[in-house]
Amino acid sequence: MRILIVEDEQKLAQSLAQGLRNEGHQVDVSYTGEEGFFLATDADYDLILLDIMLPQRSGLEILEKLRSQGNNVPVLILSAKDTLADRVMGLNQGADDYLVKPFAFSELIARINAVTRRGGTEALVVLEYLELHLDLLTRSVTRAGTTIDLTRREFDLLEYVLRHQGHIVSRAMLAKDVWQQPNRATPLDNVIDVHITRLRQKLDAQFAYPLIHTIRGVGFVLERRDP
Amino acid sequence: MNYSIRLRLTLWYSLAMLVTLIIFSTISFNLVKRNLYSQVDKSLSASADKLFDAVSDGISRLAEIDRSGSIHYFRITQHGWIIYQSQSWDSLEIANIKIEKGTRNGTSMEVGTFRLHNTKKLFPMIEGAQAVTVSVAQNIDQLETSLQRLKRVFSWGLPLVFLTAISIGYFLAGRSLSPLRDITRKAKHINADRLDQRIAVKQPQDEIGDLAQALNLGFERLEQAFFRLQCFTADASHELRTPLAVIRNVGELGLQSKADTEAKNETISSMLEEVDRLEQLVENLLLLARADTGEPMQGKQQINIGELLTEVVECLGVLAEEKQQILILQNTSRVILDVHKDYLQRALFNVLDNAIRYTPEKGDIQVSLILKSTYFDICIRDSGPGIPIRESENIFKRFYRLDIARSRETGGSGLGLALARWGVEINGGQIFHQESSVGNGCEFIIRFEIGPAGHKL
Numbered sequence: 001m002r003i004l005i006v007e008d009e010q011k012l013a014q015s016l017a018q019g020l021r022n023e024g025h026q027v028d029v030s031y032t033g034e035e036g037f038f039l040a041t042d043a044d045y046d047l048i049l050l051d052i053m054l055p056q057r058s059g060l061e062i063l064e065k066l067r068s069q070g071n072n073v074p075v076l077i078l079s080a081k082d083t084l085a086d087r088v089m090g091l092n093q094g095a096d097d098y099l100v101k102p103f104a105f106s107e108l109i110a111r112i113n114a115v116t117r118r119g120g121t122e123a124l125v126v127l128e129y130l131e132l133h134l135d136l137l138t139r140s141v142t143r144a145g146t147t148i149d150l151t152r153r154e155f156d157l158l159e160y161v162l163r164h165q166g167h168i169v170s171r172a173m174l175a176k177d178v179w180q181q182p183n184r185a186t187p188l189d190n191v192i193d194v195h196i197t198r199l200r201q202k203l204d205a206q207f208a209y210p211l212i213h214t215i216r217g218v219g220f221v222l223e224r225r226d227p
Numbered sequence: 228m229n230y231s232i233r234l235r236l237t238l239w240y241s242l243a244m245l246v247t248l249i250i251f252s253t254i255s256f257n258l259v260k261r262n263l264y265s266q267v268d269k270s271l272s273a274s275a276d277k278l279f280d281a282v283s284d285g286i287s288r289l290a291e292i293d294r295s296g297s298i299h300y301f302r303i304t305q306h307g308w309i310i311y312q313s314q315s316w317d318s319l320e321i322a323n324i325k326i327e328k329g330t331r332n333g334t335s336m337e338v339g340t341f342r343l344h345n346t347k348k349l350f351p352m353i354e355g356a357q358a359v360t361v362s363v364a365q366n367i368d369q370l371e372t373s374l375q376r377l378k379r380v381f382s383w384g385l386p387l388v389f390l391t392a393i394s395i396g397y398f399l400a401g402r403s404l405s406p407l408r409d410i411t412r413k414a415k416h417i418n419a420d421r422l423d424q425r426i427a428v429k430q431p432q433d434e435i436g437d438l439a440q441a442l443n444l445g446f447e448r449l450e451q452a453f454f455r456l457q458c459f460t461a462d463a464s465h466e467l468r469t470p471l472a473v474i475r476n477v478g479e480l481g482l483q484s485k486a487d488t489e490a491k492n493e494t495i496s497s498m499l500e501e502v503d504r505l506e507q508l509v510e511n512l513l514l515l516a517r518a519d520t521g522e523p524m525q526g527k528q529q530i531n532i533g534e535l536l537t538e539v540v541e542c543l544g545v546l547a548e549e550k551q552q553i554l555i556l557q558n559t560s561r562v563i564l565d566v567h568k569d570y571l572q573r574a575l576f577n578v579l580d581n582a583i584r585y586t587p588e589k590g591d592i593q594v595s596l597i598l599k600s601t602y603f604d605i606c607i608r609d610s611g612p613g614i615p616i617r618e619s620e621n622i623f624k625r626f627y628r629l630d631i632a633r634s635r636e637t638g639g640s641g642l643g644l645a646l647a648r649w650g651v652e653i654n655g656g657q658i659f660h661q662e663s664s665v666g667n668g669c670e671f672i673i674r675f676e677i678g679p680a681g682h683k684l
Binding site: 082083084102171179181182183184185186187188190191194195198215216217218 | 493495496497498499500501502503506507510513514517526542543545546548549569572573576577579580640643
């Protein structure tokens with residue numbers, strides 16, 4: 001994908017660009033609103049990551065101008081402002097999503113995927129990864145042919161990490177998407193950790209290699225890692 | 228125009244005084260004048276009566292009266308013919324005036340400096356009843372003079388009294404306002420550095436004393452708020468500093484050592500964990516800051532408290548399971564409450580999380596919903612070490628910790644109960660800690676009033 005990052009904090013912009021390039025995207029970076037707007041109108045992007053507080057021209061202004069020109073490129077707002085009013089304003093201006101700083105890179109990836117896939121999601125019935133098999137209809141899980149009994153929460157958790165297979169999911173993402181909690185509270189982190197531990201117990205203990213890994217300080221990932 | 232209250236008070240009072248004085252003197256002057264005239268008229272009418280009596284006695288009697296000087300100016304006429312005329316009458320300017328005309332029977336009129344009274348009466352004469360007119364006059368020169376004098380007294384006295392009123396008023400206003408000036412001076416003197424000072428209340432009963440007390444109360448609150456803010460800022464900085472120190476030191480160490488990738492990854496992970504802690508702390512601080520500004524909260528919704536409790540207990544239940552604790556939820560009756568669900572839920576999370584955290588392994592925790600006629604309680608009781616009752620209020624303070632070492636170890640931020648209190652209070656409830664009714668442990672009560680005016684059952 002061709003992605004434009006408009007962000008005046010250079011360190012952040014650079015690290016985001018690097019991360020996205022590592023994911024295989026083609027990334028342009030602009031540090032000012034003026035240049036960002038110029039690039040956005042000039043070139044054809046698949047996605048724009050837009051900061052709100054920018055020098056010369058605010059992110060909201062750019063967004064409004066783009067939308068009024070009939071440009072429907074998906075826009076993901078990155079902002080340190082996190083009140084409901086800020087979010088509503090961003091989304092009303094035509095943003096596709098709103099991500100509050102600081103955010104985990106893994107969450108950005110997930111949101112990017114959600115935004116760019118929007119409208120064209122095929123309804124999956126079965127999720128698979130190597131020998132792991134999850135059936136959404138019967139809500140059953142097997143690994144290498146062995147049925148694994150999971151509680152409802154464990155099943156939802158596994159479904160979520162399976163959908164993001166190979167990508168890290170943060171606790172904030174799990175809290176929001178699996179536990180449906182808008183605010184991330186400390187107790188919930190502990191709850192998530194307990195569930196992950198239990199899931200890992202059931203999923204990995206008797207098998208050849210572990211599938212769920214904890215990335216300290218970041219989150220969890222479902223993938224096969226060579227020892 | 229912006230005059231001082233003192234000046235305005237004086238002017239208004241003086242103006243009121245002036246108007247009163249003018250009305251008073253006008254009325255009294257007129258009363259005196261009317262009184263004097265009516266006296267003159269009465270005496271004239273009496274003289275007329277006397278003269279009528281004398282007429283029947285004959286001219287000689289009239290001459291006698293004239294001579295005696297008891298009545299100076301009089302004339303008796305019949306059909307315009309003069310029967311008798313006193314000696315002084317000629318000196319009257321009105322002597323030649325057709326006195327029958329221009330004046331009604333039995334009334335008086337003013338003619339020059341004289342007051343003239345005409346009376347016409349039927350009089351039994353020899354030739355039958357004849358109309359005789361008696362005219363009596365009296366010099367009212369003196370009366371006019373004394374009225375003029377009275378007028379003069381009023382017109383000189385009035386400004387004098389007015390001036391006196393102004394100065395006394397100004398003095399009195401100044402005197403009664405002087406405590407106000409003292410208060411102003413003192414209040415100006417009290418600022419952020421001197422918030423501990425108070426205004427001296429001399430007379431607590433009067434209005435000024437009231438004002439001073441109200442101001443003192445305001446200063447008291449300000450001082451407390453200021454103190455809290457200072458503590459909060461200091462605590463917050465401290466709390467932020469700790470993870471920052473970890474990040475810095477771990478980072479520096481990672482950079483120095485010629486460690487392998489795995490060790491470097493370990494360093495980065497460690498730093499990220501601290502960043503995570505910082506993030507949550509900042510988020511909580513922001514939430515509390517917003518709570519302080521009273522930013523209007525949207526999104527109240529009707530929720531079933533029993534259901535919410537079930538959700539919360541189910542969610543945190545795994546934490547209790549891990550410690551082999553027995554977590555019981557008693558009574559999940561349907562109680563509908565109009566609340567901000569997120570904040571109330573967070574409050575419940577924090578309180579229950581504390582209960583689980585401080586209850587030893589295999590201990591028990593009880594969550595119950597107790598319905599009363601006018602309120603309901605959510606009671607969360609644990610079997611931990613408990614909280615001394617004297618700390619019941621302190622534990623809701625931000626960053627307040629009963630035992631610093633212990634809560635560090637258990638990972639608390641010191642904001643949990645402060646956030647819980649806010650989450651409950653913003654929903655119109657109250658939260659407090661009380662001594663456990665059974666065993667040690669502590670008992671937190673979250674209470675919501677219900678009833679016809681409030682929430683419905």
